Amino acid sequence: MGKILVKHFSISIDGFGAGLSQSLENPLGIYGTDLHKWAFVTKTFRTMIGESGGTEGVDNGVFHNTFKNVGAVIMGRNMFGPIRGNWKDVEWKGWWGENPPFHVPVFVLTHHERESMEMKGGTTFNFITSGIKSALEEAKKVAQGKDIVIGGGVSTIRQFLEAGYIDEMEISLSPVFLGSGENLFSGIDMRKLGFNKIVRTVGEGATHFVLTRD
Amino acid sequence: MGKILVKHFSISIDGFGAGLSQSLENPLGIYGTDLHKWAFVTKTFRTMIGESGGTEGVDNGVFHNTFKNVGAVIMGRNMFGPIRGNWKDVEWKGWWGENPPFHVPVFVLTHHERESMEMKGGTTFNFITSGIKSALEEAKKVAQGKDIVIGGGVSTIRQFLEAGYIDEMEISLSPVFLGSGENLFSGIDMRKLGFNKIVRTVGEGATHFVLTRD
Numbered sequence: 001m002g003k004i005l006v007k008h009f010s011i012s013i014d015g016f017g018a019g020l021s022q023s024l025e026n027p028l029g030i031y032g033t034d035l036h037k038w039a040f041v042t043k044t045f046r047t048m049i050g051e052s053g054g055t056e057g058v059d060n061g062v063f064h065n066t067f068k069n070v071g072a073v074i075m076g077r078n079m080f081g082p083i084r085g086n087w088k089d090v091e092w093k094g095w096w097g098e099n100p101p102f103h104v105p106v107f108v109l110t111h112h113e114r115e116s117m118e119m120k121g122g123t124t125f126n127f128i129t130s131g132i133k134s135a136l137e138e139a140k141k142v143a144q145g146k147d148i149v150i151g152g153g154v155s156t157i158r159q160f161l162e163a164g165y166i167d168e169m170e171i172s173l174s175p176v177f178l179g180s181g182e183n184l185f186s187g188i189d190m191r192k193l194g195f196n197k198i199v200r201t202v203g204e205g206a207t208h209f210v211l212t213r214d
Numbered sequence: 215m216g217k218i219l220v221k222h223f224s225i226s227i228d229g230f231g232a233g234l235s236q237s238l239e240n241p242l243g244i245y246g247t248d249l250h251k252w253a254f255v256t257k258t259f260r261t262m263i264g265e266s267g268g269t270e271g272v273d274n275g276v277f278h279n280t281f282k283n284v285g286a287v288i289m290g291r292n293m294f295g296p297i298r299g300n301w302k303d304v305e306w307k308g309w310w311g312e313n314p315p316f317h318v319p320v321f322v323l324t325h326h327e328r329e330s331m332e333m334k335g336g337t338t339f340n341f342i343t344s345g346i347k348s349a350l351e352e353a354k355k356v357a358q359g360k361d362i363v364i365g366g367g368v369s370t371i372r373q374f375l376e377a378g379y380i381d382e383m384e385i386s387l388s389p390v391f392l393g394s395g396e397n398l399f400s401g402i403d404m405r406k407l408g409f410n411k412i413v414r415t416v417g418e419g420a421t422h423f424v425l426t427r428d
Binding site: 013014015031171173175176177178179180183185186188189190191192195196198199200202207209 | 227228387390391394403406414416423
Protein backbone atom coordinates (compact mmCIF):
# COMPACT_ATOMS: atom_id res chain seq x y z
CA MET A 1 0.00 0.00 0.00
CA GLY A 2 1.12 3.51 -0.75
CA LYS A 3 0.97 6.31 1.78
CA ILE A 4 -1.33 9.30 1.99
CA LEU A 5 0.88 12.33 1.68
CA VAL A 6 1.04 16.08 1.48
CA LYS A 7 4.05 17.04 -0.63
CA HIS A 8 6.05 20.27 -0.77
CA PHE A 9 3.17 22.38 0.50
CA SER A 10 4.50 25.91 0.98
CA ILE A 11 3.70 28.15 3.92
CA SER A 12 4.86 31.58 5.04
CA ILE A 13 6.60 32.43 8.33
CA ASP A 14 3.22 33.53 9.63
CA GLY A 15 1.69 30.19 8.68
CA PHE A 16 -0.35 30.96 5.57
CA GLY A 17 -0.60 28.43 2.73
CA ALA A 18 -2.44 30.78 0.39
CA GLY A 19 -3.20 34.48 0.18
CA LEU A 20 -6.61 36.10 0.20
CA SER A 21 -8.83 36.71 -2.86
CA GLN A 22 -8.02 33.84 -5.18
CA SER A 23 -8.96 34.72 -8.76
CA LEU A 24 -8.14 33.94 -12.37
CA GLU A 25 -5.34 36.52 -12.19
CA ASN A 26 -4.18 35.41 -8.74
CA PRO A 27 -4.53 31.62 -8.60
CA LEU A 28 -2.71 31.50 -5.28
CA GLY A 29 -4.35 34.58 -3.79
CA ILE A 30 -2.70 37.92 -3.11
CA TYR A 31 1.05 37.48 -2.54
CA GLY A 32 0.51 33.72 -2.86
CA THR A 33 3.15 33.32 -5.56
CA ASP A 34 5.78 34.56 -3.09
CA LEU A 35 5.30 31.26 -1.29
CA HIS A 36 6.44 29.25 -4.28
CA LYS A 37 9.40 31.28 -5.49
CA TRP A 38 11.77 28.59 -4.21
CA ALA A 39 10.13 26.08 -6.58
CA PHE A 40 9.66 28.37 -9.59
CA VAL A 41 13.42 28.87 -10.00
CA THR A 42 14.25 25.13 -10.05
CA LYS A 43 15.23 23.21 -13.16
CA THR A 44 12.39 20.73 -12.58
CA PHE A 45 9.77 23.47 -12.59
CA ARG A 46 11.27 25.28 -15.57
CA THR A 47 11.38 22.04 -17.53
CA MET A 48 7.70 21.43 -16.67
CA ILE A 49 6.73 24.76 -18.22
CA GLY A 50 8.93 24.26 -21.24
CA GLU A 51 11.74 26.59 -20.20
CA SER A 52 15.43 25.86 -19.99
CA GLY A 53 17.80 26.58 -17.10
CA GLY A 54 16.92 26.61 -13.43
CA THR A 55 18.69 25.64 -10.23
CA GLU A 56 19.80 22.08 -9.52
CA GLY A 57 20.37 22.18 -5.76
CA VAL A 58 18.43 21.02 -2.72
CA ASP A 59 15.20 22.82 -3.61
CA ASN A 60 15.24 21.24 -7.05
CA GLY A 61 15.65 17.82 -5.47
CA VAL A 62 12.72 18.42 -3.10
CA PHE A 63 10.50 19.67 -5.90
CA HIS A 64 11.53 16.84 -8.21
CA ASN A 65 10.73 14.30 -5.49
CA THR A 66 7.16 15.61 -5.40
CA PHE A 67 6.31 13.70 -8.54
CA LYS A 68 7.82 10.37 -7.54
CA ASN A 69 5.66 7.29 -6.83
CA VAL A 70 2.37 9.19 -7.11
CA GLY A 71 -0.66 7.03 -7.93
CA ALA A 72 -3.43 9.58 -7.54
CA VAL A 73 -4.01 13.17 -6.45
CA ILE A 74 -6.87 14.65 -4.45
CA MET A 75 -7.50 18.40 -4.47
CA GLY A 76 -10.08 20.93 -3.40
CA ARG A 77 -12.15 22.73 -5.94
CA ASN A 78 -10.33 26.02 -5.42
CA MET A 79 -7.08 24.41 -6.39
CA PHE A 80 -8.72 23.22 -9.59
CA GLY A 81 -10.06 26.61 -10.57
CA PRO A 82 -11.53 29.97 -9.60
CA ILE A 83 -15.12 29.09 -10.56
CA ARG A 84 -17.63 28.70 -7.73
CA GLY A 85 -21.10 27.15 -7.60
CA ASN A 86 -22.46 25.13 -10.54
CA TRP A 87 -20.08 24.24 -13.34
CA LYS A 88 -21.65 26.74 -15.75
CA ASP A 89 -18.36 27.07 -17.54
CA VAL A 90 -17.60 23.43 -18.33
CA GLU A 91 -14.88 24.66 -20.62
CA TRP A 92 -12.69 25.18 -17.54
CA LYS A 93 -10.16 22.35 -17.42
CA GLY A 94 -7.94 23.43 -14.53
CA TRP A 95 -5.07 25.90 -14.32
CA TRP A 96 -2.62 23.67 -16.14
CA GLY A 97 -3.60 23.60 -19.83
CA GLU A 98 -4.17 20.54 -22.04
CA ASN A 99 -1.35 18.46 -20.52
CA PRO A 100 -1.46 18.88 -16.72
CA PRO A 101 1.62 17.91 -14.69
CA PHE A 102 -0.10 15.09 -12.77
CA HIS A 103 -0.19 12.22 -15.31
CA VAL A 104 -2.40 10.20 -12.94
CA PRO A 105 -6.07 10.28 -11.90
CA VAL A 106 -6.95 13.48 -10.04
CA PHE A 107 -9.99 13.68 -7.75
CA VAL A 108 -11.51 17.14 -7.32
CA LEU A 109 -13.73 17.71 -4.26
CA THR A 110 -16.88 19.66 -5.17
CA HIS A 111 -20.51 20.01 -4.18
CA HIS A 112 -21.59 20.04 -7.83
CA GLU A 113 -21.60 17.00 -10.13
CA ARG A 114 -19.60 17.02 -13.30
CA GLU A 115 -18.48 14.43 -15.86
CA SER A 116 -14.94 13.15 -15.68
CA MET A 117 -12.44 14.58 -18.15
CA GLU A 118 -9.54 12.88 -19.80
CA MET A 119 -6.58 15.14 -20.48
CA LYS A 120 -3.36 14.62 -22.38
CA GLY A 121 -0.47 12.84 -20.70
CA GLY A 122 -2.50 10.48 -18.52
CA THR A 123 -4.23 13.00 -16.23
CA THR A 124 -7.95 12.47 -15.66
CA PHE A 125 -10.06 14.88 -13.63
CA ASN A 126 -12.78 13.16 -11.62
CA PHE A 127 -15.30 15.14 -9.59
CA ILE A 128 -16.28 13.81 -6.17
CA THR A 129 -19.43 15.14 -4.51
CA SER A 130 -19.59 12.70 -1.61
CA GLY A 131 -16.78 13.99 0.62
CA ILE A 132 -13.16 13.28 1.46
CA LYS A 133 -13.64 9.65 2.56
CA SER A 134 -15.19 8.76 -0.81
CA ALA A 135 -12.43 10.61 -2.62
CA LEU A 136 -9.86 8.57 -0.73
CA GLU A 137 -11.62 5.30 -1.53
CA GLU A 138 -11.80 6.17 -5.23
CA ALA A 139 -8.16 7.23 -5.24
CA LYS A 140 -7.07 3.96 -3.60
CA LYS A 141 -8.85 1.95 -6.32
CA VAL A 142 -6.73 3.50 -9.06
CA ALA A 143 -3.44 4.29 -7.28
CA GLN A 144 -2.00 0.81 -7.96
CA GLY A 145 -0.28 0.69 -4.60
CA LYS A 146 1.47 4.02 -5.11
CA ASP A 147 1.09 7.09 -2.90
CA ILE A 148 -1.98 9.28 -2.82
CA VAL A 149 -1.09 12.96 -2.69
CA ILE A 150 -3.41 15.47 -1.06
CA GLY A 151 -2.53 18.41 -3.27
CA GLY A 152 -4.29 21.23 -1.46
CA GLY A 153 -5.44 23.85 -0.88
CA VAL A 154 -5.27 24.68 2.78
CA SER A 155 -8.88 23.81 3.57
CA THR A 156 -8.62 20.39 1.92
CA ILE A 157 -5.39 19.53 3.72
CA ARG A 158 -6.91 20.63 7.04
CA GLN A 159 -9.92 18.36 6.48
CA PHE A 160 -7.70 15.34 5.77
CA LEU A 161 -5.44 16.14 8.74
CA GLU A 162 -8.31 16.49 11.16
CA ALA A 163 -9.83 13.22 9.92
CA GLY A 164 -6.50 11.52 10.70
CA TYR A 165 -5.93 10.34 7.13
CA ILE A 166 -2.50 11.86 6.50
CA ASP A 167 0.55 9.59 7.02
CA GLU A 168 3.24 12.06 6.12
CA MET A 169 3.44 15.71 5.34
CA GLU A 170 6.13 17.67 3.62
CA ILE A 171 5.98 21.43 4.11
CA SER A 172 8.24 24.12 2.74
CA LEU A 173 8.64 27.27 4.78
CA SER A 174 9.32 30.29 2.61
CA PRO A 175 11.05 33.32 4.16
CA VAL A 176 8.10 35.66 3.54
CA PHE A 177 5.12 37.07 5.39
CA LEU A 178 1.67 36.96 3.83
CA GLY A 179 -0.04 38.92 6.61
CA SER A 180 -3.40 37.36 5.86
CA GLY A 181 -4.84 34.40 4.02
CA GLU A 182 -5.51 30.77 4.82
CA ASN A 183 -3.53 29.51 7.81
CA LEU A 184 -2.46 25.87 7.58
CA PHE A 185 -2.10 24.87 11.23
CA SER A 186 -4.23 27.40 13.11
CA GLY A 187 -6.40 25.49 15.59
CA ILE A 188 -4.92 22.13 14.58
CA ASP A 189 -2.83 20.43 17.26
CA MET A 190 -0.19 18.59 15.22
CA ARG A 191 1.39 17.24 18.40
CA LYS A 192 -1.86 15.60 19.48
CA LEU A 193 -2.29 14.24 15.95
CA GLY A 194 1.03 12.49 16.48
CA PHE A 195 3.26 14.43 14.09
CA ASN A 196 6.26 14.45 16.39
CA LYS A 197 8.92 13.14 14.03
CA ILE A 198 10.23 16.17 12.21
CA VAL A 199 13.13 16.19 9.78
CA ARG A 200 14.43 19.48 8.42
CA THR A 201 16.12 19.88 5.04
CA VAL A 202 17.52 23.26 4.18
CA GLY A 203 17.06 24.42 0.60
CA GLU A 204 18.45 27.51 -1.07
CA GLY A 205 15.09 29.32 -1.03
CA ALA A 206 13.01 27.50 1.58
CA THR A 207 13.32 25.34 4.67
CA HIS A 208 11.64 21.98 4.20
CA PHE A 209 10.18 19.79 6.93
CA VAL A 210 9.08 16.18 6.60
CA LEU A 211 6.52 15.44 9.30
CA THR A 212 5.62 11.88 10.21
CA ARG A 213 3.59 10.32 12.97
CA ASP A 214 4.98 8.47 15.99
CA MET B 215 20.71 56.06 18.86
CA GLY B 216 20.42 52.32 19.30
CA LYS B 217 17.62 50.28 17.79
CA ILE B 218 14.63 48.65 19.39
CA LEU B 219 15.03 44.95 18.82
CA VAL B 220 13.65 41.52 19.44
CA LYS B 221 16.53 39.05 19.53
CA HIS B 222 16.59 35.30 18.95
CA PHE B 223 12.97 34.84 19.93
CA SER B 224 12.10 31.19 19.29
CA ILE B 225 8.87 29.97 17.73
CA SER B 226 7.55 26.59 16.65
CA ILE B 227 6.49 25.56 13.13
CA ASP B 228 2.91 26.22 14.20
CA GLY B 229 3.84 29.71 15.36
CA PHE B 230 3.90 29.47 19.15
CA GLY B 231 6.44 31.41 21.20
CA ALA B 232 5.50 29.77 24.49
CA GLY B 233 3.51 26.79 25.63
CA LEU B 234 0.45 26.80 27.85
CA SER B 235 0.41 26.79 31.68
CA GLN B 236 3.56 28.62 32.64
CA SER B 237 4.59 27.73 36.19
CA LEU B 238 7.60 27.51 38.49
CA GLU B 239 8.31 24.04 37.11
CA ASN B 240 7.59 25.03 33.50
CA PRO B 241 8.88 28.60 33.06
CA LEU B 242 8.28 28.41 29.31
CA GLY B 243 4.96 26.59 29.52
CA ILE B 244 4.27 23.01 28.49
CA TYR B 245 6.72 21.84 25.82
CA GLY B 246 8.15 25.39 25.84
CA THR B 247 11.72 24.21 26.43
CA ASP B 248 11.59 22.33 23.10
CA LEU B 249 11.63 25.75 21.44
CA HIS B 250 15.02 26.60 22.88
CA LYS B 251 16.90 23.32 22.45
CA TRP B 252 18.96 24.90 19.67
CA ALA B 253 20.28 27.50 22.16
CA PHE B 254 20.70 25.21 25.18
CA VAL B 255 23.34 23.10 23.41
CA THR B 256 25.55 26.05 22.43
CA LYS B 257 28.85 26.89 24.05
CA THR B 258 27.62 30.41 24.87
CA PHE B 259 24.63 29.09 26.80
CA ARG B 260 26.62 26.39 28.58
CA THR B 261 29.22 28.94 29.62
CA MET B 262 26.43 31.20 30.95
CA ILE B 263 25.20 28.44 33.26
CA GLY B 264 28.72 27.50 34.34
CA GLU B 265 29.06 24.36 32.25
CA SER B 266 31.81 23.45 29.82
CA GLY B 267 31.47 22.20 26.24
CA GLY B 268 28.70 23.08 23.81
CA THR B 269 28.50 23.65 20.07
CA GLU B 270 30.41 26.43 18.32
CA GLY B 271 28.58 26.65 15.00
CA VAL B 272 25.99 28.97 13.50
CA ASP B 273 23.49 28.63 16.36
CA ASN B 274 26.18 29.52 18.86
CA GLY B 275 27.02 32.62 16.83
CA VAL B 276 23.37 33.70 16.72
CA PHE B 277 22.91 33.12 20.44
CA HIS B 278 26.19 34.87 21.28
CA ASN B 279 25.15 37.86 19.17
CA THR B 280 22.07 38.24 21.35
CA PHE B 281 24.11 39.86 24.07
CA LYS B 282 26.00 42.34 21.90
CA ASN B 283 25.42 46.10 22.13
CA VAL B 284 22.51 45.80 24.55
CA GLY B 285 21.81 48.90 26.62
CA ALA B 286 18.56 47.90 28.30
CA VAL B 287 15.97 45.11 28.30
CA ILE B 288 12.19 45.32 28.56
CA MET B 289 10.15 42.27 29.49
CA GLY B 290 6.66 41.28 30.49
CA ARG B 291 5.93 40.19 34.00
CA ASN B 292 5.44 36.55 33.00
CA MET B 293 8.95 36.45 31.67
CA PHE B 294 10.19 37.74 35.01
CA GLY B 295 8.35 35.16 37.06
CA PRO B 296 5.32 32.93 37.63
CA ILE B 297 3.79 35.12 40.33
CA ARG B 298 0.58 36.99 39.43
CA GLY B 299 -1.23 39.87 41.13
CA ASN B 300 0.38 41.79 43.99
CA TRP B 301 4.05 41.16 44.73
CA LYS B 302 3.28 39.25 47.92
CA ASP B 303 6.47 37.29 47.50
CA VAL B 304 9.01 40.10 47.18
CA GLU B 305 11.67 37.46 47.63
CA TRP B 306 11.19 36.53 43.96
CA LYS B 307 14.09 37.96 41.99
CA GLY B 308 13.49 36.48 38.56
CA TRP B 309 14.29 33.07 37.08
CA TRP B 310 18.00 33.72 36.80
CA GLY B 311 19.49 33.67 40.31
CA GLU B 312 21.69 36.31 41.95
CA ASN B 313 23.68 37.17 38.82
CA PRO B 314 21.21 37.42 35.89
CA PRO B 315 22.60 37.23 32.34
CA PHE B 316 21.52 40.77 31.36
CA HIS B 317 24.16 42.99 33.06
CA VAL B 318 22.12 46.10 32.14
CA PRO B 319 18.95 47.77 33.43
CA VAL B 320 15.87 45.58 32.93
CA PHE B 321 12.36 47.03 32.87
CA VAL B 322 9.57 44.70 33.91
CA LEU B 323 6.01 45.58 32.83
CA THR B 324 3.53 45.06 35.64
CA HIS B 325 0.27 46.47 37.01
CA HIS B 326 1.63 46.37 40.56
CA GLU B 327 4.25 48.74 41.96
CA ARG B 328 7.46 47.39 43.35
CA GLU B 329 10.83 48.83 44.38
CA SER B 330 13.75 48.48 41.99
CA MET B 331 16.28 45.77 42.74
CA GLU B 332 19.99 45.79 42.15
CA MET B 333 21.43 42.38 41.32
CA LYS B 334 25.00 41.17 40.91
CA GLY B 335 26.81 41.78 37.63
CA GLY B 336 25.14 45.08 36.73
CA THR B 337 21.56 43.91 36.25
CA THR B 338 18.87 46.06 37.85
CA PHE B 339 15.21 45.13 37.81
CA ASN B 340 12.88 48.13 37.51
CA PHE B 341 9.12 47.77 37.63
CA ILE B 342 7.03 49.89 35.27
CA THR B 343 3.32 50.27 35.93
CA SER B 344 2.58 52.95 33.34
CA GLY B 345 2.69 50.93 30.12
CA ILE B 346 5.01 50.13 27.23
CA LYS B 347 5.62 53.72 26.11
CA SER B 348 6.88 54.69 29.55
CA ALA B 349 9.04 51.59 29.70
CA LEU B 350 10.59 52.56 26.39
CA GLU B 351 11.26 56.12 27.58
CA GLU B 352 12.89 54.88 30.77
CA ALA B 353 14.97 52.37 28.83
CA LYS B 354 16.18 55.04 26.41
CA LYS B 355 17.37 57.20 29.32
CA VAL B 356 19.77 54.51 30.52
CA ALA B 357 20.69 52.64 27.33
CA GLN B 358 23.59 55.01 26.53
CA GLY B 359 22.86 54.87 22.82
CA LYS B 360 22.95 51.10 22.70
CA ASP B 361 20.09 48.85 21.59
CA ILE B 362 16.97 48.23 23.63
CA VAL B 363 15.92 44.59 23.56
CA ILE B 364 12.28 43.60 23.96
CA GLY B 365 12.89 40.28 25.65
CA GLY B 366 9.40 38.78 25.64
CA GLY B 367 7.18 37.04 26.21
CA VAL B 368 4.79 36.77 23.31
CA SER B 369 2.20 39.22 24.62
CA THR B 370 4.83 41.90 25.30
CA ILE B 371 6.40 41.55 21.86
CA ARG B 372 2.96 41.71 20.22
CA GLN B 373 2.17 44.94 22.07
CA PHE B 374 5.42 46.57 20.93
CA LEU B 375 4.94 45.31 17.35
CA GLU B 376 1.39 46.61 17.11
CA ALA B 377 2.46 49.98 18.50
CA GLY B 378 5.05 50.19 15.71
CA TYR B 379 8.02 50.46 18.09
CA ILE B 380 10.11 47.53 16.82
CA ASP B 381 12.90 48.32 14.32
CA GLU B 382 14.23 44.82 13.84
CA MET B 383 13.24 41.37 14.89
CA GLU B 384 15.24 38.21 15.00
CA ILE B 385 13.23 35.00 15.26
CA SER B 386 14.43 31.43 15.46
CA LEU B 387 12.17 28.76 14.05
CA SER B 388 12.60 25.46 15.84
CA PRO B 389 11.60 22.24 14.05
CA VAL B 390 8.90 21.34 16.58
CA PHE B 391 5.16 21.64 17.02
CA LEU B 392 3.72 22.99 20.25
CA GLY B 393 0.09 22.40 19.28
CA SER B 394 -1.15 25.13 21.61
CA GLY B 395 0.19 28.11 23.48
CA GLU B 396 0.82 31.75 22.68
CA ASN B 397 1.02 32.46 18.95
CA LEU B 398 3.47 35.19 18.01
CA PHE B 399 2.05 36.48 14.71
CA SER B 400 -1.61 35.42 14.81
CA GLY B 401 -3.71 38.42 13.79
CA ILE B 402 -0.65 40.63 13.24
CA ASP B 403 -0.03 41.62 9.63
CA MET B 404 3.77 41.83 9.47
CA ARG B 405 3.62 42.79 5.80
CA LYS B 406 1.45 45.83 6.59
CA LEU B 407 3.77 46.71 9.47
CA GLY B 408 6.52 46.91 6.86
CA PHE B 409 8.61 43.86 7.77
CA ASN B 410 9.35 42.87 4.21
CA LYS B 411 13.11 42.55 4.36
CA ILE B 412 13.77 39.03 5.53
CA VAL B 413 17.18 37.41 5.80
CA ARG B 414 17.44 33.71 6.63
CA THR B 415 20.40 32.13 8.42
CA VAL B 416 20.43 28.39 8.81
CA GLY B 417 21.67 27.04 12.12
CA GLU B 418 22.26 23.45 13.13
CA GLY B 419 19.13 23.29 15.29
CA ALA B 420 16.96 26.19 14.13
CA THR B 421 16.32 28.43 11.14
CA HIS B 422 16.88 32.08 12.00
CA PHE B 423 15.23 35.06 10.34
CA VAL B 424 16.22 38.70 10.68
CA LEU B 425 13.20 40.86 9.89
CA THR B 426 13.59 44.54 9.15
CA ARG B 427 11.27 47.21 7.86
CA ASP B 428 11.26 48.71 4.37
